[in-house]
Amino acid sequence: MGLTIGIDVGGTKIAAGVVGEDGRIGVRTHRDTPASSVDATADAICDAAAELIAGHDVEAVGIGAAGFVSADRSTVLFAPNLAWRDEPLGARVAAKLNVPVVVENDANAAAWGEFAFGAAKNVEHMVCITVGTGIGGGVVIDGELLRGAHGVAAELGHMRVVPGGHRCGCGARGCLEQYASGTALVREGRAQAESGSLAAAQMLSVCGISDPAQLTGPMITEAAMAGDPCAVELLEDLGRWLGEGLASLATMFDPTQIVIGGGVSAAKGLLMKSAQAAFEKNLPARSNRPHAEFTLAELGNDAGLIGAADLARYPAATTGTTPEPHQ
Numbered sequence: 001m002g003l004t005i006g007i008d009v010g011g012t013k014i015a016a017g018v019v020g021e022d023g024r025i026g027v028r029t030h031r032d033t034p035a036s037s038v039d040a041t042a043d044a045i046c047d048a049a050a051e052l053i054a055g056h057d058v059e060a061v062g063i064g065a066a067g068f069v070s071a072d073r074s075t076v077l078f079a080p081n082l083a084w085r086d087e088p089l090g091a092r093v094a095a096k097l098n099v100p101v102v103v104e105n106d107a108n109a110a111a112w113g114e115f116a117f118g119a120a121k122n123v124e125h126m127v128c129i130t131v132g133t134g135i136g137g138g139v140v141i142d143g144e145l146l147r148g149a150h151g152v153a154a155e156l157g158h159m160r161v162v163p164g165g166h167r168c169g170c171g172a173r174g175c176l177e178q179y180a181s182g183t184a185l186v187r188e189g190r191a192q193a194e195s196g197s198l199a200a201a202q203m204l205s206v207c208g209i210s211d212p213a214q215l216t217g218p219m220i221t222e223a224a225m226a227g228d229p230c231a232v233e234l235l236e237d238l239g240r241w242l243g244e245g246l247a248s249l250a251t252m253f254d255p256t257q258i259v260i261g262g263g264v265s266a267a268k269g270l271l272m273k274s275a276q277a278a279f280e281k282n283l284p285a286r287s288n289r290p291h292a293e294f295t296l297a298e299l300g301n302d303a304g305l306i307g308a309a310d311l312a313r314y315p316a317a318t319t320g321t322t323p324e325p326h327q
Contacts, residue, residue: 116306127246132263203231217264260295
């Protein structure tokens with residue numbers, strides 16, 4: 001199959017692009033996401049895709065959606081930031097566009113993008129974890145995307161690491177997302193600043209603010225990259241939590257490669273160094289087993305769009321299986 005369209009549906013923006021078999025994005029377009037309306041969101045997706053179809057010979061459409069997607073890759077069972085509940089999105093969009101449509105969880109799509117065309121294109125077993133406001137991720141084993149019996153596997157950010165810990169948006173307590181995400185970074189940074197810490201006050205000054213409530217994750221990351229001691233410590237703490245979580249994931253999936261992406265990964269060496277050190281320290285039987293290689297993601301914000309487009313390229317994708325990687 002030749003050209004396909006990838007669509008990444010976010011809470012505020014729908015990004016779409018025509019993608020070739022080599023994973024390269026040609027023409028792009030975007031729409032605002034009318035998140036409160038199921039019908040308006042579907043219409044916006046169709047409108048963006050129709051614009052691209054009008055100028056290209058497109059054979060299928062792949063949609064990356066944040067939420068639980070059914071095993072047949074057609075229905076969005078639940079979306080935390082959109083109005084979808086048991087929404088037959090694939091069938092609805094396919095009927096309007098008259099092309100095959102595959103729907104996939106957005107983190108799974110991003111993981112597949114990195115696996116097929118990005119940082120993990122030369123391996124068969126990988127874990128991809130994205131560290132942003134929350135934590136997303138995907139797992140590829142023997143060249144196939146892990147989706148589980150119901151299509152909702154690999155919710156990596158909701159692995160419990162602290163029983164009875166911080167309340168998570170999913171309703172549980174102690175999820176990895178509450179300790180190793182941008183949200184956790186901001187929570188800890190603000191707590192330090194509100195405690196009267198002189199080091200945290202200096203960090204606020206570096207960030208150009210005086211009110212701890214104004215502190216954001218990108219501010220802390222930029223301050224850490226500039227060498228601010230408090231921000232560096234906050235990033236290192238986050239990396240330790242991330243490394244501990246990845247050690248547990250490695251015992252389950254035994255990946256060749258662990259790919260780290262998302263906004264917080266902009267800290268690069270600061271995050272990777274502490275994450276890898278914690279990973280090595282907490283990996284069971286670490287002296288008697290191969291260790292996964294840590295790498296940074298390569299495709300950035302395009303990973304989900306590229307991965308969704310590629311997953312739409314194969315008829316097998318609609319049956320819950322995934323294609324062989326492009327290697």
